[in-house]
Amino acid sequence: xxxxxxxxxxxxxxxxxxxxxxxxxxxxxxxxxxxxxxxxxxxxxxxxxxxxxxxxxxxxxxxx
Numbered sequence: 819x820x821x822x823x824x825x826x827x828x829x830x831x832x833x834x835x836x837x838x839x840x841x842x843x844x845x846x847x848x849x850x851x852x853x854x855x856x857x858x859x860x861x862x863x864x865x866x867x868x869x870x871x872x873x874x875x876x877x878x879x880x881x882x
């Protein structure tokens with residue numbers, strides 16, 4: 819099960835968050851906030867982490 823951790827304003831920022839979290843071993847997904855069929859590079863995206871692992875993501879981002 820996945821939970822919404824952060825909202826990114828564009829795809830590039832979402833991929834940067836994803837790379838930072840996955841680089842520390844935390845599985846991460848990104849999904850568009852709006853319709854999945856109509857997203858673009860400038861759409862907003864959810865950064866999702868496994869449920870119950872939000873505290874791990876907090877620790878990883880605190881180190882940055």
